Amino acid sequence: xxxxxxxxxxxxxxxxxxxxxxxxxxxxxxxxxxxxxxxxxxxxxxxxxxxxxxxxxxxxxxxxxxxxxxxxxxxxxxxxxxxxxxxxxxxxxxxxxxxxxxxxxxxxxxxxxxxxxxxxxxxxxxxxxxxxxxxxxxxxxxxxxxxxxxxxxxxxxxxxxxxxxxxxxxxxxxxxxxxxxxxxxxxxxxxxxxxxxxxxxxxxxxxxxxxxxxxxxxxxxxxxxxxxxxxxxxxxxxxxxxxxxxxxxxxxxxxxxxxxxxxxxxxxxxxxxxxxxxxxxxxxxxxxxxxxxxxxx
Amino acid sequence: xxxxxxxxxxxxxxxxxxxxxxxxxxxxxxxxxxxxxxxxxxxxxxxxxxxxxxxxxxxxxxxxxxxxxxxxxxxxxxxxxxxxxxxxxxxxxxxxxxxxxxxxxxxxxxxxxxxxxxxxxxxxxxxxxxxxxxxxxxxxxxxxxxxxxxxxxxxxxxxxxxxxxxxxxxxxxxxxxxxxxxxxxxxxxxxxxxxxxxxxxxxxxxxxxxxxxxxxxxxxxxxxxxxxxxxxxxxxxxxxxxxxxxxxxxxxxxxxxxxxxxxxxxxxxxxxxxxxxxxxxxxxxxxxxxxxxxxxxxxxxxxx
Numbered sequence: 001x002x003x004x005x006x007x008x009x010x011x012x013x014x015x016x017x018x019x020x021x022x023x024x025x026x027x028x029x030x031x032x033x034x035x036x037x038x039x040x041x042x043x044x045x046x047x048x049x050x051x052x053x054x055x056x057x058x059x060x061x062x063x064x065x066x067x068x069x070x071x072x073x074x075x076x077x078x079x080x081x082x083x084x085x086x087x088x089x090x091x092x093x094x095x096x097x098x099x100x101x102x103x104x105x106x107x108x109x110x111x112x113x114x115x116x117x118x119x120x121x122x123x124x125x126x127x128x129x130x131x132x133x134x135x136x137x138x139x140x141x142x143x144x145x146x147x148x149x150x151x152x153x154x155x156x157x158x159x160x161x162x163x164x165x166x167x168x169x170x171x172x173x174x175x176x177x178x179x180x181x182x183x184x185x186x187x188x189x190x191x192x193x194x195x196x197x198x199x200x201x202x203x204x205x206x207x208x209x210x211x212x213x214x215x216x217x218x219x220x221x222x223x224x225x226x227x228x229x230x231x232x233x234x235x236x237x238x239x240x241x242x243x244x245x246x247x248x249x250x251x252x253x254x255x256x257x258x259x260x261x262x263x264x265x266x267x268x269x270x271x272x273x274x275x276x277x278x279x280x281x282x283x284x285x286x287x288x289x290x291x292x293x294x295x296x297x
Numbered sequence: 298x299x300x301x302x303x304x305x306x307x308x309x310x311x312x313x314x315x316x317x318x319x320x321x322x323x324x325x326x327x328x329x330x331x332x333x334x335x336x337x338x339x340x341x342x343x344x345x346x347x348x349x350x351x352x353x354x355x356x357x358x359x360x361x362x363x364x365x366x367x368x369x370x371x372x373x374x375x376x377x378x379x380x381x382x383x384x385x386x387x388x389x390x391x392x393x394x395x396x397x398x399x400x401x402x403x404x405x406x407x408x409x410x411x412x413x414x415x416x417x418x419x420x421x422x423x424x425x426x427x428x429x430x431x432x433x434x435x436x437x438x439x440x441x442x443x444x445x446x447x448x449x450x451x452x453x454x455x456x457x458x459x460x461x462x463x464x465x466x467x468x469x470x471x472x473x474x475x476x477x478x479x480x481x482x483x484x485x486x487x488x489x490x491x492x493x494x495x496x497x498x499x500x501x502x503x504x505x506x507x508x509x510x511x512x513x514x515x516x517x518x519x520x521x522x523x524x525x526x527x528x529x530x531x532x533x534x535x536x537x538x539x540x541x542x543x544x545x546x547x548x549x550x551x552x553x554x555x556x557x558x559x560x561x562x563x564x565x566x567x568x569x570x571x572x573x574x575x576x577x578x579x580x581x582x583x584x585x586x587x588x589x590x591x592x593x594x595x596x597x598x599x600x601x
Contacts, residue, residue: 013424016503020418021430023411024474031471032437035445035452042447054451098336105329113333115587117340122583122590124532126550127575130557131347134568141346145364169339174594181595201325223598230441233534237554251443251535258447259539271447278444285439 036278043271049259054267063272072245073273076253079160080229083249086164087171087224092217094168095175100205102176103183114180118173125170129237132166136238159239159247167234171227175220182216183209225284229277250277344576351375351569358565374570381567387544388552390574396541397531397548399462404469405526409519411470412477417507419478420485421493431482438475442468442535453540464540465548469533473526480525480597484518485511524586524593531579549575 004012043063047054067073098117102110120128135141136152143149152162186209194204210217232251235241241248241256248256250273256263258270345365350358351374353367360368383389388396418424419431445468453464488511496506512519537551544552556563556571563571583590 013422017418017422017424017427020414020422020507024415024434024478025430027408027411027467027471027474028434028437030452031449031468032440032445033433035448036440038448039444039446049450098332101329101332104325105333107329107333113337115591116337118591118594119580119583120340120344121594122528122579123576124534124550124553124579126532126534126554127572128343130553130568130572131343133557134350134565135343135346141364169343173340177591178595178598181599219598226439230443232443233550233554236534237557251441254443254446255535259450267447274441274444274447277441281439281441281444285436 039271039274040278043268043275045271046266046268048265048267059268063266063268066266066269067272067276072248072253072256075246076248076250076273079247080249082160083164083167083231084225084228087167087228088221090164091168091172091224092175092220095172095220096179096210096213096217098172099176099179099183100209103180104201104205114173114177118177120170121174123170125231125233126237128170129166129234132162132169133238136162153239154243156243156246159243160249163235163238163247166238167228167231170234171224175224178220178223179213179216182213186212222288226281229281347569347572347576349569350565351573353566355564355566374564374566375574377564378567378570378574381563382552382571385563386552386555388547392545393547393549393552394578396462396546397550400465400469400537400548401527401530403462404466404473404530405523407466408470408473408526409477409481409522412474412481412522413512413515413519414507415474416478416481416485417511419482421503421507421511431478434475435479438479442472446535446539449536450539459540460543460546462546465533465536468536468540469530473529476525476529476597477522480518480522481515484515488514520589521593521596524589525597 042054044058044060045055046057046059046062102113107113133153137143138149138151138154142152153159190208190212191204194208199207230251231249232255235247235249235252236255239247241252245253245256254270254273254277257273258265258267342365349361349365349367352370352372353361354369354371354373357367357369362368379390382393415434419427449468450459453459453467458464458467492510492514493506496510501509532550533548534550534554537548538554541547541551553571553575556568
């Protein structure tokens with residue numbers, strides 16, 4: 001850098017790199033960073049969607065107090081926990097299981113099988129939920145096949161599990177494809193050596209495949225947690241949070257309080273739910289980084 | 298040279314699969330077939346069932362063979378679905394597709410262009426704050442969109458863009474940039490340094506290098522971005538639901554979701570046909586670009 005003036009250095013190290021960066025940065029600040037901060041501030045105010053000045057009425061922790069004394073909030077918390085937890089544990093496990101079966105099964109049409117199972121993942125969650133809604137209805141085809149008359153979607157306890165099932169149905173192929181790519185990258189000689197040593201397939205899976213795939217498992221769990229935590233359309237279309245708010249999750253409850261035509265229009269409460277969600281994902285991020293450090297250290 | 302390499306690889310794979318085959322017990326063979334058959338039935342059943350429903354007349358709705366095969370086939374439901382959308386959803390299917398296309402194309406194009414610039418900056422320059430900014434950008438992928446929804450609503454309202462395409466295009470760009478940067482940066486960094494050095498020796502400016510060398514080399518990465526961003530924006534529901542309340546400009550998911558609304562009782566055949574109209578174009582695109590979809594998703598995930 002000899003012979004450069006301070007300005008030239010400044011230009012080279014700051015102006016040029018940042019001028020390429022600025023457009024993307026502006027979009028991120030306007031669409032994400034600024035609104036997230038504003039959302040946190042707004043959770044201390046009371047306002048509706050029609051107010052001109054939304055910062056008129058400061059209410060302190062009233063919105064949070066309202067939430068914590070509200071039955072729906074605890075139902076939504078429980079359901080979000082079921083939903084996100086199921087995606088993290090059940091969906092990941094099914095996907096890993098299927099990936100291993102396909103990989104070791106020596107299927108002739110292996111790529112076609114993967115393609116079919118992956119296919120629901122490219123469809124709109126709205127279309128998927130509309131389809132399942134009809135199938136799960138009381139006079140729907142599922143009851144017709146089983147020759148029973150069970151109200152799957154309007155059962156207080158079962159509704160959220162129907163949502164879980166449909167969500168797994170849609171996204172399991174996504175995890176499967178990622179696992180399969182992970183399996184393909186396993187050192188083939190390792191498996192051959194195990195073959196020569198006379199290892200059976202359970203030994204191969206638990207002693208070689210799963211330890212090697214561990215980072216892929218973590219990756220899939222993280223993707224599922226992030227994806228299901230923000231899922232809205234599937235619950236909205238399948239159950240509308242019903243019956244009587246019993247399948248509400250954070251996202252639908254927030255919509256109900258802030259935007260729904262038949263809702264109370266308490267946007268401050270909606271902002272408070274957004275705050276809780278943001279906090280939850282930050283905590284999740286910190287836990288993940290802590291775990292990562294422990295593994296390395 | 299290349300072909301010789303690939304045949305030797307093929308041989309290796311053959312030997313390997315033989316090795317597994319020899320050791321594999323018969324039980325696993327049967328077990329794996331049963332599991333996959335069940336999995337495929339569960340996956341395909343809903344799609345095939347809705348397709349089957351969409352082909353039935355009102356009279357033959359419950360007449361079928363093994364639930365899936367209709368006794369009599371008609372395409373009348375598809376015509377009725379087009380009319381039903383016009384009269385009951387206040388927006389025709391053509392308008393829905395047009396709206397979705399405008400929102401998707403506009404946001405993908407802008408998102409990829411600004412992400413390419415940013416990724417070039419990350420991969421080509423050394424500057425203060427680089428990794429912090431990068432980490433912040435990528436971390437914002439994990440933030441649920443709901444966390445910025447309410448303020449964005451008021452920002453859009455004050456800008457007067459509620460009920461215009463811009464109201465969803467702008468957030469879509471913001472929310473998809475992290476994914477695009479993730480993929481593009483890592484691809485740009487894998488472009489051999491010799492190519493960049495040679496360009497610098499020739500006295501090519503940064504911008505010329507970006508435009509003439511980096512971008513043309515990055516077509517596969519850009520294709521991956523297009524696919525991932527297409528899936529994100531084409532299927533997006535929440536923002537479209539809140540920001541596009543005028544039926545005429547509603548995107549496909551928002552408009553179609555109204556058939557579940559229950560304001561009017563919609564005949565089952567039309568219901569199925571409406572769903573299929575949203576599914577079939579995606580099915581065709583998926584079949585044509587299937588390899589790209591799979592590798593795109595895998596790549597996107599592994600980079601993450």
